Amino acid sequence: MANKIRSTKLKFKGEKAKKKRKHDDIDDGTGSRARRKRKDENEDAPETWVLPEQATEIRGPTFIFHPSDPAPICVHFDATRNRIMLDALAKDEEDSIPLLERVPTEVSQVWVVTRVAGSPTINLRTGVGEGKFLSCDKHGIVSADREARGPQEEWTPVVFDDGMVAFQNVYEKYLSIDEVAGGQVQLRGDADNAGFNERFYVKIQSRYKREAHEEEKQKKEGLTAPSMDxxxxxxxxxxxxxxxxxxxxxxxxxxxxxxxxxxxxxxxxxxxxxxxxxxxx
Incomplete structure (x- = not known):
C-alpha cells in the first residue's frame, strides 16, 4: 500500500480549515463565464458605457448611434466645419465588435446631456468646441450653432422596450435619419412617428445611471405622506x-x-x- 502524502503546510491548534472556493473564471470551454465575469466587473466601473433603462437616466456624457444598413452610424459634431455629421462606425478592426458594445472613440462623438431638475426634457450640448446646443426649428432643420438654450433646444427622450431611444422636440416631432441626394444622410426633426429611422441607441456612463437611481429613490422617500395623527x-x-x-x-x-x-x-x-x-x- 502506498503511503499517503502529507501536507507540509503548518497548522496551528484550533485553526479552522479553509474551504476551497470555485473560480468563477473557469468556463465550460466556450469562455462564457469568463466573459460574464469581465462584463460584470466593467459595468461597476464609473466610466463604463451602458444603455439607459429609463429616460431619467440619460444625462452626462452621451453616445448616440443608429443601426443603419450597411453600417451603423453615430451622431457627432465637426468643430472645424461647425456642423453635425453622421459617420459610419464600422472601421476595419472594429467590424467584429457587436453593435451594442460599441463605445465612442473620439471626443467629437460625445454629447453632454443636461436637464433641469424635475423636467422631462433634456438639452444636448456638443462635447467639443465652444459647447453648442442641438436645436430644431419649426421646419425640421436640425443644427448645433446656438450657445444659449431655449424651447427649440429642448428634447424629450422616449425609451422603448427594445432599449432604443427616440427624441421628440418642442413641436412634438421626432429626430430622424433622412437620406438625401447622393446617398448621403442627415438629421431631420419633422417625423410624425417614431419608426426605425427615428430610433437610436444611446449610451451613458454607469455613474450617471446610478446617480439617477439615487435621485429617484430620494424623491420617492420625500413624497411619502406623513400619517394623520x-x-x-x-x-x-x-x-x-x-x-x-x-x-x-x-x-x-x-x-x-x-x-x-x-x-x-x-x-x-x-x-x-x-x-x-x-x-x-
Whole structure:
C-alpha cells in the first residue's frame, strides 16, 4: 500500500480549515463565464458605457448611434466645419465588435446631456468646441450653432422596450435619419412617428445611471405622506400644561382639509392661539 502524502503546510491548534472556493473564471470551454465575469466587473466601473433603462437616466456624457444598413452610424459634431455629421462606425478592426458594445472613440462623438431638475426634457450640448446646443426649428432643420438654450433646444427622450431611444422636440416631432441626394444622410426633426429611422441607441456612463437611481429613490422617500395623527400632532403644536389635547370631529375635518391645501402647520398654530385665547377670556 502506498503511503499517503502529507501536507507540509503548518497548522496551528484550533485553526479552522479553509474551504476551497470555485473560480468563477473557469468556463465550460466556450469562455462564457469568463466573459460574464469581465462584463460584470466593467459595468461597476464609473466610466463604463451602458444603455439607459429609463429616460431619467440619460444625462452626462452621451453616445448616440443608429443601426443603419450597411453600417451603423453615430451622431457627432465637426468643430472645424461647425456642423453635425453622421459617420459610419464600422472601421476595419472594429467590424467584429457587436453593435451594442460599441463605445465612442473620439471626443467629437460625445454629447453632454443636461436637464433641469424635475423636467422631462433634456438639452444636448456638443462635447467639443465652444459647447453648442442641438436645436430644431419649426421646419425640421436640425443644427448645433446656438450657445444659449431655449424651447427649440429642448428634447424629450422616449425609451422603448427594445432599449432604443427616440427624441421628440418642442413641436412634438421626432429626430430622424433622412437620406438625401447622393446617398448621403442627415438629421431631420419633422417625423410624425417614431419608426426605425427615428430610433437610436444611446449610451451613458454607469455613474450617471446610478446617480439617477439615487435621485429617484430620494424623491420617492420625500413624497411619502406623513400619517394623520391628530392626537400626536396636537401634543406637539397645541398642548399646554399637563399635555392636554383638544380633539373633535369638526377639527379633524378642518385639519384634513388644511393638509390637502398645504397649510397644516399654519392651521394648527391658529387653532392653538384661538384655544389659548378662549381659555383665558
Amino acid at each position: 391628530e392626537a400626536g400632532t396636537n401634543k406637539i403644536y397645541q398642548a399646554w400644561g399637563a399635555g392636554r389635547s383638544i380633539v373633535s370631529d369638526k377639527d379633524q375635518k378642518e385639519l384634513k382639509k388644511a393638509r390637502k391645501e398645504g397649510r397644516l402647520a399654519e392651521t394648527l398654530l391658529d387653532r392653538r392661539a384661538k384655544l389659548k385665547s378662549d381659555r383665558f377670556c
